[in-house]
Amino acid sequence: MAESRAPSVIFDISEPAASLNSIRFHSDRHGNHNVHGSGFSGFKKRGHNLGSRSWIKIDHTGNSKVLELDKFTVMRHCSLPSRDLRLLDPMFIYPYTILGREKAIVISLEQIRCIITADEVILMNSLDGSVLKYKSELCRRLQTSKDQPDDLPFEFKALELALELTCTSLDSQVKELEMEIYPVLDELASSISTHNLERVRRFKGHLLALTQRVQKVCDEIEHLMDDDGDMAEMYLTEKKERREALTSSDLYDQINTSQNVRAVSKSAPVSPVGSCSGVRKLQRAFSSISSSKHGSFLSSSSGGENIDQLEMLLEAYFIVTDNTLNKLLSLKEYIDDTEDLINIKLGNVQNQLIQFELLLTAATFVATVFAVVTAVYGMNFEDSTFDNPSTFYWVLIITGAFCGILYFAFLIYFRHKKVFPL
Template sequence: MRARKSSSEEELNQTTIFPPQTRRKGIGIRKWLVVSESGQSHLEDIGKHSIMKRTGLPARDLRVLDPILSYPSSIFGRERAIVINLEHIKAIITATEVFVLNSKDPAVVPFVQDLQNRVMCSNVAAQRATEGFDNDMEVTEKESQELPSFHAHHGSEKHANLDISQLPHLSKDTSMPKMKMKGSSPMTAVDVAGAAGTMMLPFEFRALEACLESACRCLDYETSTLEQEAYPALDELTSKISTLTLERVRQIKSRLVAISGRVQKVRDELEHLLDDDNDMAEMYLTEKLVSQPLDQASLSGELDNDSINLHDEREEEIKTNGGESLSTIKPNIEELEMLLEAYFIQIDGILNELSTLREYVDDTEDYVNIMLDDKQNQLLQMGVILTTANLVINAGIVVVGLFGMNIHISLFDGVPGQFWGTALGTMGGVVALFYIALGWGKTNGLLA
């Protein structure tokens, strides 16, 4: 009975101390918005270990996305995923999916809509480009098939002197059909396919661009709002110094410091990525996903002539570069580098606007300090003048005190006119001493 009672009491205590919601959060299950490469999105309750298994991320990278903890803005490129922690955006990007945390946040909803529209529009554009390319290839193949019938109909002897340049859709090399695009030189089908592939960004870069654009838009909006509030308040402070305006400027300066720190962190993160080619190469998730089956097939099968030639070219390149290994060869990261440079310039422009506002605040503070110093100098001059007036008045009081003493002198036996003469002479002497003191102060630079 005691054993049953103790076990039931333990279960009751566990239920009381750790309710179901707390136990569920302890497991690490959170609601993630999953956006696929087709643009479709749905909510999933994914645990910590499940998200680690699907993305290949370690636990320390997931802590960066924890909303309870405070981490600065950061972008990590891993083997199978990209971790994004920019302002209000906390997401994990893979080659086929995007996992967004806190999708119900009002600040995250526009980002999710922009991401879906961007992915859908890119898919539609890719589909149209593929259909147009197939149509152009069909037309080119038909034109190449009509060439033998043209010679067969007119005879080879009669048209032996035919200028092939008159046929714009033909080339000297008839082994590969060529087509002429608008505004470009003739290109082979392989070249067109390669150009179409370079024009379309991979899925992870489209998602990364949406994250960067949303973060830049958020910072730009906060900067514009701060500028609209700061400049009128600073102008008002220069015209009228009061406790209310000083409090407003203090709050504006605090916001300015906070926003500048956030923008500077994003700028430093982008600059770090642009300086490290290996980190940018890690972000090519689609390319790594496609190259994995090819690498496995190349290891299991035999090398063909093209792969042997490519290997020989790589060996020659390594010899010319001083014997560097294949891992040290610089990857082709121009596509991602151009993308990051565009948003680096935008972030740098926002930081310049904040720096200009900071300089304006500093100039206003200097101007206010100068005004306060001028007021203080005026008060000091007023104090000197009042002290001088008090000194000369005290001198007159001394004279009056001497005449008020109970001592008999011959001046008291005179007519009343002598009294008024003495009084007026004392007052005139006091005024004369006052102006003499002011003149002496101005001569010595004590008074302005």
């Protein structure tokens, strides 16, 4: 009786394990098909969600279509936290961002707000010209290079186009500002007026805002280049292939484990307690082997990350952005030089007004002296000067000569003190 019961107990333990592994195998295959197939076919449609937005989905072949998706669907599909989707929300003002996540790259540059995965780009739909240009240009490039070999992965093509359009847009805005502001500054330097000063003030505010935008893009690219871990996170195609290789190897190990357990259970009909413990030990051994293989594979792949490709891509656009920033700084220096010239001219005019005021004050003082003499003789008193009219003429002549000498004395004093050149 004991011998007849032992094989049945061992059979009952091994068969559910094999069936469970087969169920897991089929479920994993089905799950992978849903994720890597149509992209959003596995999710339920939410037609009347308050959080739904219009998105443009562009696959790796260059085909695009418009979808209505809520943020929870996008979060589940791209494995993103909610804070990353807030960066793409046009209702909030966030600095420019390029984030590398486990299965996606989140980009928020100018009006281009998108999520890049290893197979597709989910672009926030908008009527802005930058968004439409990004969509049409990306579809054109993907369809053109579909049959051509290219070493650049899909996610880097989408990232490169976003950086290219952003840098081109900022550079064109800088050129337009230069064409507008240089004539105004030259006109202001030749003729200072309130109208020209107001125009330069508006241009200077626009220049400050544009400088901040370019500086943010430059800082974001530089921050990304300084962190090798963030750049390694952006290799989505390589990580996807790595996950698929690990999944296939794990499934192979599970199948071998179930077969070995079944073989042990059929070839060793011992006591139930001993057989159960032997099966458990064997399962632990195979699980430890698979986990050690999984860890060694990840460590070898992560340790040998080659980020030169992405680093060269970012470095090229960092140089472009830095060149645009240098143009803005040169324009700001030109404005500062014009302001210094205007201040010098205004200071010169102020000095001339002060000189004129000094001359006028000296003339007023001399005239006051002459007026004092005439006022004294205008008093009602008796004097022999009034008996002879020619004598009074001599008094006026002497007083006028004295005032003239006094005025020239003031001029010589001002020249001696170098108040103004004469």
